[in-house]
Amino acid sequence: MKALEELVGILARLPGIGRKSAARIAFHILKSDDQYAALLAERIGALKNQVRFCSTCGSYTEEDPCPVCSSPVRDKTVICVVEQAQDVMTIEASREYRGVYHVLGALLSPLDGVGPEALKLDRLLDRVRDQAVSEVVIATNPTVEGDTTALYLKKVLEGSNARVTRLATGIPVGGDLEYADRLTLARSFRGRVPL
Ligand SMILES: [Zn+2]
Structure with missing residues:
Protein backbone atom coordinates (compact mmCIF):
# COMPACT_ATOMS: atom_id res chain seq x y z
CA MET A 1 0.00 0.00 0.00
CA VAL A 51 2.07 31.57 10.38
CA ARG A 52 5.15 33.50 9.33
CA PHE A 53 8.05 35.31 10.95
CA CYS A 54 7.69 38.80 12.41
CA SER A 55 9.87 41.10 10.29
CA THR A 56 10.95 42.98 13.41
CA CYS A 57 11.77 40.31 15.99
CA GLY A 58 11.67 37.07 14.00
CA SER A 59 9.11 35.27 16.16
CA TYR A 60 6.13 33.32 14.79
CA THR A 61 3.09 35.44 14.02
CA GLU A 62 -0.05 35.65 11.91
CA GLU A 63 0.18 39.45 11.60
CA ASP A 64 3.35 41.35 10.86
CA PRO A 65 4.61 42.96 13.07
CA CYS A 66 3.70 40.45 15.76
CA PRO A 67 1.39 41.33 18.70
CA VAL A 68 4.39 41.82 21.03
CA CYS A 69 6.22 44.21 18.67
CA SER A 70 3.05 46.19 17.95
CA SER A 71 1.84 46.34 21.56
CA PRO A 72 1.91 49.85 23.07
CA VAL A 73 2.43 48.48 26.57
CA ARG A 74 5.55 46.41 25.89
CA ASP A 75 8.85 48.02 26.86
CA LYS A 76 10.77 48.51 23.60
CA THR A 77 13.96 49.45 25.46
CA VAL A 78 14.46 45.90 26.72
CA ILE A 79 15.19 43.16 24.16
CA CYS A 80 15.29 39.49 25.08
CA VAL A 81 17.47 37.47 22.69
CA VAL A 82 16.44 33.85 22.10
CA GLU A 83 17.62 31.10 19.78
CA GLN A 84 14.35 29.94 18.23
CA ALA A 85 10.97 31.48 17.46
CA GLN A 86 9.25 28.95 19.71
CA ASP A 87 11.31 30.19 22.70
CA VAL A 88 9.27 33.41 22.54
CA MET A 89 6.10 31.44 23.26
CA THR A 90 7.77 29.64 26.16
CA ILE A 91 8.83 32.93 27.75
CA GLU A 92 5.47 34.58 27.06
CA ALA A 93 3.80 31.72 28.97
CA SER A 94 5.81 32.64 32.08
CA ARG A 95 4.14 36.08 32.05
CA GLU A 96 7.20 37.55 33.72
CA TYR A 97 8.71 39.51 30.84
CA ARG A 98 7.35 42.85 29.56
CA GLY A 99 9.99 43.77 26.98
CA VAL A 100 10.32 42.72 23.33
CA TYR A 101 12.25 39.91 21.62
CA HIS A 102 14.88 39.12 19.05
CA VAL A 103 15.15 35.65 17.51
CA LEU A 104 18.67 34.66 16.39
CA GLY A 105 17.60 31.64 14.36
CA ALA A 106 20.78 29.77 15.31
CA LEU A 107 23.53 29.53 17.92
CA LEU A 108 27.24 29.84 17.32
CA SER A 109 28.82 26.43 16.97
CA PRO A 110 32.35 26.68 15.56
CA LEU A 111 32.76 22.88 15.60
CA ASP A 112 29.75 22.51 13.30
CA GLY A 113 30.86 25.40 11.13
CA VAL A 114 28.13 27.79 12.34
CA GLY A 115 29.73 31.23 12.51
CA PRO A 116 28.39 34.72 13.35
CA GLU A 117 27.02 35.18 9.79
CA ALA A 118 24.33 32.56 10.58
CA LEU A 119 22.91 34.78 13.34
CA LYS A 120 20.63 37.65 12.37
CA LEU A 121 22.71 40.23 14.16
CA ASP A 122 22.46 43.28 11.88
CA ARG A 123 18.80 43.70 12.70
CA LEU A 124 19.49 43.34 16.42
CA LEU A 125 22.24 45.97 16.31
CA ASP A 126 19.98 48.35 14.33
CA ARG A 127 17.24 47.94 16.91
CA VAL A 128 19.59 48.46 19.84
CA ARG A 129 20.80 51.67 18.23
CA ASP A 130 17.50 53.06 16.86
CA GLN A 131 15.29 52.32 19.87
CA ALA A 132 17.69 53.50 22.59
CA VAL A 133 17.68 50.01 24.10
CA SER A 134 18.83 50.00 27.71
CA GLU A 135 19.08 46.25 28.30
CA VAL A 136 19.63 43.15 26.20
CA VAL A 137 18.65 39.98 28.09
CA ILE A 138 20.31 36.92 26.60
CA ALA A 139 18.08 33.88 27.04
CA THR A 140 19.95 31.29 25.01
CA ASN A 141 19.98 27.77 26.47
CA PRO A 142 22.72 27.09 29.06
CA THR A 143 24.69 24.85 26.69
CA VAL A 144 28.18 25.31 25.23
CA GLU A 145 26.64 26.86 22.08
CA GLY A 146 24.29 29.05 24.14
CA ASP A 147 27.16 30.32 26.30
CA THR A 148 29.46 30.90 23.32
CA THR A 149 26.72 32.91 21.62
CA ALA A 150 26.04 34.93 24.78
CA LEU A 151 29.70 35.90 25.12
CA TYR A 152 29.90 36.79 21.44
CA LEU A 153 26.81 39.02 21.73
CA LYS A 154 28.29 40.69 24.78
CA LYS A 155 31.37 41.57 22.71
CA VAL A 156 29.34 42.80 19.73
CA LEU A 157 27.17 45.01 21.96
CA GLU A 158 30.11 46.48 23.85
CA GLY A 159 30.00 49.81 22.00
CA SER A 160 26.27 50.35 22.65
CA ASN A 161 24.56 51.91 25.64
CA ALA A 162 22.67 48.71 26.46
CA ARG A 163 23.70 46.62 29.41
CA VAL A 164 23.87 42.94 28.63
CA THR A 165 22.36 40.44 31.06
CA ARG A 166 21.82 36.70 31.02
CA LEU A 167 19.14 34.54 32.62
CA ALA A 168 20.73 33.30 35.80
CA THR A 169 19.44 30.64 38.10
CA GLY A 170 16.93 27.91 37.65
CA ILE A 171 17.58 26.62 34.16
CA PRO A 172 19.68 23.45 34.49
CA VAL A 173 23.08 23.42 32.78
CA GLY A 174 22.73 21.75 29.40
CA GLY A 175 18.99 22.21 29.72
CA ASP A 176 16.48 23.58 27.31
CA LEU A 177 14.34 26.68 27.73
CA GLU A 178 11.44 24.76 26.28
CA TYR A 179 11.37 22.32 29.19
CA ALA A 180 11.78 24.85 32.00
CA ASP A 181 8.55 25.17 33.95
CA ARG A 182 6.85 28.55 34.11
CA LEU A 183 7.89 29.35 37.67
CA THR A 184 11.52 28.45 37.06
CA LEU A 185 11.58 30.64 33.99
CA ALA A 186 9.92 33.52 35.83
CA ARG A 187 12.52 33.24 38.58
CA SER A 188 15.42 33.21 36.16
CA PHE A 189 14.09 36.43 34.59
CA ARG A 190 13.95 38.16 37.97
CA GLY A 191 17.41 36.83 38.87
CA ARG A 192 19.17 37.77 35.62
CA VAL A 193 22.79 38.86 36.02
CA PRO A 194 25.09 41.23 34.14
CA LEU A 195 27.22 39.36 31.62
ZN1 LIG B 1 7.77 40.82 16.57
Whole structure:
Protein backbone atom coordinates (compact mmCIF):
# COMPACT_ATOMS: atom_id res chain seq x y z
CA MET A 1 0.00 0.00 0.00
CA LYS A 2 1.94 2.92 -1.34
CA ALA A 3 -0.22 5.68 0.19
CA LEU A 4 0.11 4.21 3.67
CA GLU A 5 3.83 3.59 3.38
CA GLU A 6 4.45 7.12 2.13
CA LEU A 7 2.51 8.64 5.01
CA VAL A 8 4.40 6.48 7.52
CA GLY A 9 7.66 7.61 5.93
CA ILE A 10 6.72 11.28 6.28
CA LEU A 11 5.41 10.93 9.84
CA ALA A 12 8.57 9.09 10.92
CA ARG A 13 10.55 12.25 10.12
CA LEU A 14 8.76 14.12 12.93
CA PRO A 15 10.79 14.66 16.11
CA GLY A 16 10.29 11.90 18.65
CA ILE A 17 8.28 9.73 16.25
CA GLY A 18 9.82 6.40 15.31
CA ARG A 19 8.57 4.11 12.54
CA LYS A 20 6.33 2.19 14.93
CA SER A 21 4.57 5.32 16.21
CA ALA A 22 4.34 6.63 12.66
CA ALA A 23 2.55 3.44 11.59
CA ARG A 24 0.20 3.71 14.58
CA ILE A 25 -0.70 7.30 13.68
CA ALA A 26 -1.19 6.42 10.02
CA PHE A 27 -3.55 3.54 10.91
CA HIS A 28 -5.40 5.83 13.29
CA ILE A 29 -5.97 8.37 10.51
CA LEU A 30 -7.03 5.57 8.15
CA LYS A 31 -9.62 4.35 10.67
CA SER A 32 -10.97 7.80 11.59
CA ASP A 33 -13.77 9.47 9.62
CA ASP A 34 -13.09 11.36 6.41
CA GLN A 35 -13.80 14.70 8.05
CA TYR A 36 -10.98 14.27 10.56
CA ALA A 37 -8.44 13.33 7.89
CA ALA A 38 -9.48 16.32 5.76
CA LEU A 39 -9.32 18.68 8.74
CA LEU A 40 -5.85 17.42 9.70
CA ALA A 41 -4.56 17.94 6.16
CA GLU A 42 -6.17 21.39 5.99
CA ARG A 43 -4.73 22.50 9.36
CA ILE A 44 -1.22 21.44 8.42
CA GLY A 45 -1.50 23.42 5.19
CA ALA A 46 -2.94 26.44 7.02
CA LEU A 47 -0.11 26.41 9.54
CA LYS A 48 2.47 27.02 6.85
CA ASN A 49 0.27 29.51 5.00
CA GLN A 50 -0.83 31.63 7.94
CA VAL A 51 2.07 31.57 10.38
CA ARG A 52 5.15 33.50 9.33
CA PHE A 53 8.05 35.31 10.95
CA CYS A 54 7.69 38.80 12.41
CA SER A 55 9.87 41.10 10.29
CA THR A 56 10.95 42.98 13.41
CA CYS A 57 11.77 40.31 15.99
CA GLY A 58 11.67 37.07 14.00
CA SER A 59 9.11 35.27 16.16
CA TYR A 60 6.13 33.32 14.79
CA THR A 61 3.09 35.44 14.02
CA GLU A 62 -0.05 35.65 11.91
CA GLU A 63 0.18 39.45 11.60
CA ASP A 64 3.35 41.35 10.86
CA PRO A 65 4.61 42.96 13.07
CA CYS A 66 3.70 40.45 15.76
CA PRO A 67 1.39 41.33 18.70
CA VAL A 68 4.39 41.82 21.03
CA CYS A 69 6.22 44.21 18.67
CA SER A 70 3.05 46.19 17.95
CA SER A 71 1.84 46.34 21.56
CA PRO A 72 1.91 49.85 23.07
CA VAL A 73 2.43 48.48 26.57
CA ARG A 74 5.55 46.41 25.89
CA ASP A 75 8.85 48.02 26.86
CA LYS A 76 10.77 48.51 23.60
CA THR A 77 13.96 49.45 25.46
CA VAL A 78 14.46 45.90 26.72
CA ILE A 79 15.19 43.16 24.16
CA CYS A 80 15.29 39.49 25.08
CA VAL A 81 17.47 37.47 22.69
CA VAL A 82 16.44 33.85 22.10
CA GLU A 83 17.62 31.10 19.78
CA GLN A 84 14.35 29.94 18.23
CA ALA A 85 10.97 31.48 17.46
CA GLN A 86 9.25 28.95 19.71
CA ASP A 87 11.31 30.19 22.70
CA VAL A 88 9.27 33.41 22.54
CA MET A 89 6.10 31.44 23.26
CA THR A 90 7.77 29.64 26.16
CA ILE A 91 8.83 32.93 27.75
CA GLU A 92 5.47 34.58 27.06
CA ALA A 93 3.80 31.72 28.97
CA SER A 94 5.81 32.64 32.08
CA ARG A 95 4.14 36.08 32.05
CA GLU A 96 7.20 37.55 33.72
CA TYR A 97 8.71 39.51 30.84
CA ARG A 98 7.35 42.85 29.56
CA GLY A 99 9.99 43.77 26.98
CA VAL A 100 10.32 42.72 23.33
CA TYR A 101 12.25 39.91 21.62
CA HIS A 102 14.88 39.12 19.05
CA VAL A 103 15.15 35.65 17.51
CA LEU A 104 18.67 34.66 16.39
CA GLY A 105 17.60 31.64 14.36
CA ALA A 106 20.78 29.77 15.31
CA LEU A 107 23.53 29.53 17.92
CA LEU A 108 27.24 29.84 17.32
CA SER A 109 28.82 26.43 16.97
CA PRO A 110 32.35 26.68 15.56
CA LEU A 111 32.76 22.88 15.60
CA ASP A 112 29.75 22.51 13.30
CA GLY A 113 30.86 25.40 11.13
CA VAL A 114 28.13 27.79 12.34
CA GLY A 115 29.73 31.23 12.51
CA PRO A 116 28.39 34.72 13.35
CA GLU A 117 27.02 35.18 9.79
CA ALA A 118 24.33 32.56 10.58
CA LEU A 119 22.91 34.78 13.34
CA LYS A 120 20.63 37.65 12.37
CA LEU A 121 22.71 40.23 14.16
CA ASP A 122 22.46 43.28 11.88
CA ARG A 123 18.80 43.70 12.70
CA LEU A 124 19.49 43.34 16.42
CA LEU A 125 22.24 45.97 16.31
CA ASP A 126 19.98 48.35 14.33
CA ARG A 127 17.24 47.94 16.91
CA VAL A 128 19.59 48.46 19.84
CA ARG A 129 20.80 51.67 18.23
CA ASP A 130 17.50 53.06 16.86
CA GLN A 131 15.29 52.32 19.87
CA ALA A 132 17.69 53.50 22.59
CA VAL A 133 17.68 50.01 24.10
CA SER A 134 18.83 50.00 27.71
CA GLU A 135 19.08 46.25 28.30
CA VAL A 136 19.63 43.15 26.20
CA VAL A 137 18.65 39.98 28.09
CA ILE A 138 20.31 36.92 26.60
CA ALA A 139 18.08 33.88 27.04
CA THR A 140 19.95 31.29 25.01
CA ASN A 141 19.98 27.77 26.47
CA PRO A 142 22.72 27.09 29.06
CA THR A 143 24.69 24.85 26.69
CA VAL A 144 28.18 25.31 25.23
CA GLU A 145 26.64 26.86 22.08
CA GLY A 146 24.29 29.05 24.14
CA ASP A 147 27.16 30.32 26.30
CA THR A 148 29.46 30.90 23.32
CA THR A 149 26.72 32.91 21.62
CA ALA A 150 26.04 34.93 24.78
CA LEU A 151 29.70 35.90 25.12
CA TYR A 152 29.90 36.79 21.44
CA LEU A 153 26.81 39.02 21.73
CA LYS A 154 28.29 40.69 24.78
CA LYS A 155 31.37 41.57 22.71
CA VAL A 156 29.34 42.80 19.73
CA LEU A 157 27.17 45.01 21.96
CA GLU A 158 30.11 46.48 23.85
CA GLY A 159 30.00 49.81 22.00
CA SER A 160 26.27 50.35 22.65
CA ASN A 161 24.56 51.91 25.64
CA ALA A 162 22.67 48.71 26.46
CA ARG A 163 23.70 46.62 29.41
CA VAL A 164 23.87 42.94 28.63
CA THR A 165 22.36 40.44 31.06
CA ARG A 166 21.82 36.70 31.02
CA LEU A 167 19.14 34.54 32.62
CA ALA A 168 20.73 33.30 35.80
CA THR A 169 19.44 30.64 38.10
CA GLY A 170 16.93 27.91 37.65
CA ILE A 171 17.58 26.62 34.16
CA PRO A 172 19.68 23.45 34.49
CA VAL A 173 23.08 23.42 32.78
CA GLY A 174 22.73 21.75 29.40
CA GLY A 175 18.99 22.21 29.72
CA ASP A 176 16.48 23.58 27.31
CA LEU A 177 14.34 26.68 27.73
CA GLU A 178 11.44 24.76 26.28
CA TYR A 179 11.37 22.32 29.19
CA ALA A 180 11.78 24.85 32.00
CA ASP A 181 8.55 25.17 33.95
CA ARG A 182 6.85 28.55 34.11
CA LEU A 183 7.89 29.35 37.67
CA THR A 184 11.52 28.45 37.06
CA LEU A 185 11.58 30.64 33.99
CA ALA A 186 9.92 33.52 35.83
CA ARG A 187 12.52 33.24 38.58
CA SER A 188 15.42 33.21 36.16
CA PHE A 189 14.09 36.43 34.59
CA ARG A 190 13.95 38.16 37.97
CA GLY A 191 17.41 36.83 38.87
CA ARG A 192 19.17 37.77 35.62
CA VAL A 193 22.79 38.86 36.02
CA PRO A 194 25.09 41.23 34.14
CA LEU A 195 27.22 39.36 31.62
ZN1 LIG B 1 7.77 40.82 16.57
